[in-house]
Amino acid sequence: MSVSPQIWKRVTENGQLHIDIQRIQVEDQSPLLQCTRCLGYGHGKRFCKEEVDSCSHSKADINDHNAFSQSCPVRKQWDDLARSSVAYC
Structure with a gap:
């Protein structure tokens, strides 16, 4: 769902939205x-140059998380970079 920056801010702060009689997280x-x-x-599987799938455990570091974890510092850096190009307001 796409919404204006003002509505995005309000619903993400609230964490829920009521549509008709349903409460949506x-x-x-x-x-x-x-x-x-x-x-x-920065790319999806369709454009990947690797020929074999990697195991997320082989990419895990000493912080005991895998590459898809929200706590991964490398993922956080890339996420911040991706978000910097999106106009939220």
């Missing part, structure tokens, strides 16, 4: 692309 969707084949950022 709201989460911000990151514009970050992460390849499911090589686990790299």
Whole structure:
């Protein structure tokens, strides 16, 4: 669902939205692309140059998380970069 920046701010702060008689949980969707084949950022599997899928555990670091984890510092850097090109307001 696409909404104006003002509505986006209100619903993401609230965490829910009422549509008709249903309460819908709201989460911000990151514009970050992460390849499911090589686990790299900025491209999808369709455009990946690797021929074999990587295991997320092989990309895990000492912080005990995998490459798709929201707590991954590398993912956070790429996510911040992807979000910097989106006009939220």
